[in-house]
Amino acid sequence: MNSATPLIELRNLAKTYRKGAETVEALSGIDLTIEAPAMIAVVGPSGSGKSTLLHMIGAMDRPTRGDVVVAGQDLNRLSQSELTRFRRTTVGFVFQTFNLVPNLTALENVALPMEFNGVTGAVRLQRAHTLLERFGLANRLKHYPQELSGGEMQRVAIARAIANEPPVVLADEPTGNLDSQSGRMVYELLREIARDRTVLVVTHAEELAQVADRTLHIRDGRLLEASPVTTTSR
Amino acid sequence: MGTVIFGLRNVLRNKPRLALVAVLIGIPFFLFFAMQAIGNAVSRQTAVLTRDVNTLLQLRARGSMGHVNMVGQDRILPEDVLDKVRGIGNIVDVEPYLLAMAPITPPNFVMHVGLAPTAVKRLESHGEAGNPRIVAGRDFTPEDTGKNVAIIGQGYAQWAGIKPEDMGTATLTVDATRTHPVIFAMDRPKRDLKIIGTYASGYVFGDLQLFLPIDTFRAIYGIDRGISWVFVRVDSVENVAIVAERLRATVGDVADILVPRSAAVFTATTSRTVLQLVGAAGLVAITLMAIVVFFVLVMQVRERTREIGTLKAIGAANGRIVAQFFTEAVSLSLLGGAVGLAIFLIVGDAAVSRLFALGVGPFLPSQYRPLFESLAIDTQLSAHLLALALLVAVVTAVTGGAYGVWQAIRLSPVEAMKHE
Numbered sequence A: 001m002n003s004a005t006p007l008i009e010l011r012n013l014a015k016t017y018r019k020g021a022e023t024v025e026a027l028s029g030i031d032l033t034i035e036a037p038a039m040i041a042v043v044g045p046s047g048s049g050k051s052t053l054l055h056m057i058g059a060m061d062r063p064t065r066g067d068v069v070v071a072g073q074d075l076n077r078l079s080q081s082e083l084t085r086f087r088r089t090t091v092g093f094v095f096q097t098f099n100l101v102p103n104l105t106a107l108e109n110v111a112l113p114m115e116f117n118g119v120t121g122a123v124r125l126q127r128a129h130t131l132l133e134r135f136g137l138a139n140r141l142k143h144y145p146q147e148l149s150g151g152e153m154q155r156v157a158i159a160r161a162i163a164n165e166p167p168v169v170l171a172d173e174p175t176g177n178l179d180s181q182s183g184r185m186v187y188e189l190l191r192e193i194a195r196d197r198t199v200l201v202v203t204h205a206e207e208l209a210q211v212a213d214r215t216l217h218i219r220d221g222r223l224l225e226a227s228p229v230t231t232t233s234r
Numbered sequence B: 001m002g003t004v005i006f007g008l009r010n011v012l013r014n015k016p017r018l019a020l021v022a023v024l025i026g027i028p029f030f031l032f033f034a035m036q037a038i039g040n041a042v043s044r045q046t047a048v049l050t051r052d053v054n055t056l057l058q059l060r061a062r063g064s065m066g067h068v069n070m071v072g073q074d075r076i077l078p079e080d081v082l083d084k085v086r087g088i089g090n091i092v093d094v095e096p097y098l099l100a101m102a103p104i105t106p107p108n109f110v111m112h113v114g115l116a117p118t119a120v121k122r123l124e125s126h127g128e129a130g131n132p133r134i135v136a137g138r139d140f141t142p143e144d145t146g147k148n149v150a151i152i153g154q155g156y157a158q159w160a161g162i163k164p165e166d167m168g169t170a171t172l173t174v175d176a177t178r179t180h181p182v183i184f185a186m187d188r189p190k191r192d193l194k195i196i197g198t199y200a201s202g203y204v205f206g207d208l209q210l211f212l213p214i215d216t217f218r219a220i221y222g223i224d225r226g227i228s229w230v231f232v233r234v235d236s237v238e239n240v241a242i243v244a245e246r247l248r249a250t251v252g253d254v255a256d257i258l259v260p261r262s263a264a265v266f267t268a269t270t271s272r273t274v275l276q277l278v279g280a281a282g283l284v285a286i287t288l289m290a291i292v293v294f295f296v297l298v299m300q301v302r303e304r305t306r307e308i309g310t311l312k313a314i315g316a317a318n319g320r321i322v323a324q325f326f327t328e329a330v331s332l333s334l335l336g337g338a339v340g341l342a343i344f345l346i347v348g349d350a351a352v353s354r355l356f357a358l359g360v361g362p363f364l365p366s367q368y369r370p371l372f373e374s375l376a377i378d379t380q381l382s383a384h385l386l387a388l389a390l391l392v393a394v395v396t397a398v399t400g401g402a403y404g405v406w407q408a409i410r411l412s413p414v415e416a417m418k419h420e
């Protein structure tokens, strides 16, 4: 990655939801630059716009105004099919509710984004296998989501998110539905995959905010100016 | 994993639900097949009726009933009428009858009917609609020609004290010298006929007849030449009028020609009404099928909007999602079709007859009622009908699926994932 171009650049980003006569300004004028691979925690009160921010970066929804540039791609300028390609190659998304495809096995779930990306059958299964092994799920390959624990599902979901080796991973409260032990395991994995990519994690957990390279504080759709940057021993 | 396999696996995901959907789609399929089967049966039945009833002309000597021993009505047709009639085109059958009356308990009488053993037995009192069927003993065979055998109506048998178990052994004495206010005596020797069978017709007077081989009749009554009645069957309803015209021209000087009163009206109204009724019901069934398939597919896709959102979020192209759901739509509708067909093949006959009696029967004109009592339903389906039903199902399934998928994929991944 050319370090001259920022990995993520948000300029005056805003998102307004309209519900009948009411409008909710979920994000109001966010400016943010992320230069290099890092683990970044996003914290803020409920309803402050954390999820919305991740959705904008991951091209999960269109901003109302402002620019989102990720890995050199200005999302406002991308066509539908280019946005699809962006979602499968540039970002990986991890959901609080796991969102695995119910009737695919763990292995097939991880292989799915690679299939979308045109990776041939044998290669993608091999890669999915390797990833799940690395995540401690070697003996869960043929399990369906409903046969996995929450922690296991989330590990499968993280493997799926990095299947196409995206430079950015977005995780929205990935431990929200997990007990603390499983949650710790998930954070360790995110920490590990953040070595060579940027991982943005929305979290309420104090521990993560502490191990993150940087913490973004959001309130009422704005980034707090005095966002304290935590330096880590990394 | 291919899109198609993925789609198929999704179909198989929830089995009880799959069964429900298949039955939902299958029932209109079944109704459609059932209506077609009824339509076919009615068409076949109509063909039989129009051949047996509507195309049948009767010839009698001018101004005479043609009963050989009836006072004032004993003039019969000359023998050469048969050849003349046979020379006319568009005729499929020419059946000569000889009739005599015989007194029983006064003032009643019965009819003795001579005909070729293989000819259709028609009733004197219900000339056209009679439908005698053997209820005991046997029917004639060609070997019975000229033999002293007879088949007796059950009413006549009762009067004569002949029981069903007596078939083949019982005899009936024909005595042409016995008289009655309208029957004159013929100076002929008595003759014993062996009763080989009993028939029933469903009519009281219809059951008062005796059928015997025409040669035997001639011998008993001493009628060497001439015919009481000639039944002429025309090859099709359309030709009845022409044949009647030709008959009048050829034998009109000696014969009265009785043309079925309502041949044209009969087919023009009744059969057509039934077929239209059945056709409309078939149309309703196929429309119902289309609606069911459409909405099942729309619902099926709609409730998986979240999954579609996830697929989009991890980078599935819209085309990929559409292809997957089309696979599901097509296989669901084909499965529904198979279920409908299976229901039809398994419970076909009984259920369709019931359906006809309940659903179509009550709307029939009254003269057509007997039709559904004797309707022979079969579960044969033509390949092109099957293809039509499947085509409609697949097209509506794909349309329904497409509508549902379109509703989902035009949403952003987030909107789709938040969809309830």
Ligand SMILES: Nc1ncnc2c1ncn2[C@@H]1O[C@H](COP(=O)(O)OP(=O)(O)OP(=O)(O)O)[C@@H](O)[C@H]1O
Pocket: A017, A018, A019, A024, A025, A026, A044, A045, A046, A047, A048, A049, A050, A051, A052, A053
């Ligand atoms: N689809 C929507 N329609 C209307 N308003 C919405 C919609 N999505 C989000 N909002 C509003 O936008 C604001 C930001 O929502 P967002 O989900 O980003 O908050 P959050 O910080 O992730 O909260 P939480 O921690 O509870 O998940 C909230 O006020 C929310 O009610």
Ligand SMILES: [Mg+2]
Pocket: A050, A051, A052, A172
């Ligand atoms: Mg949120």
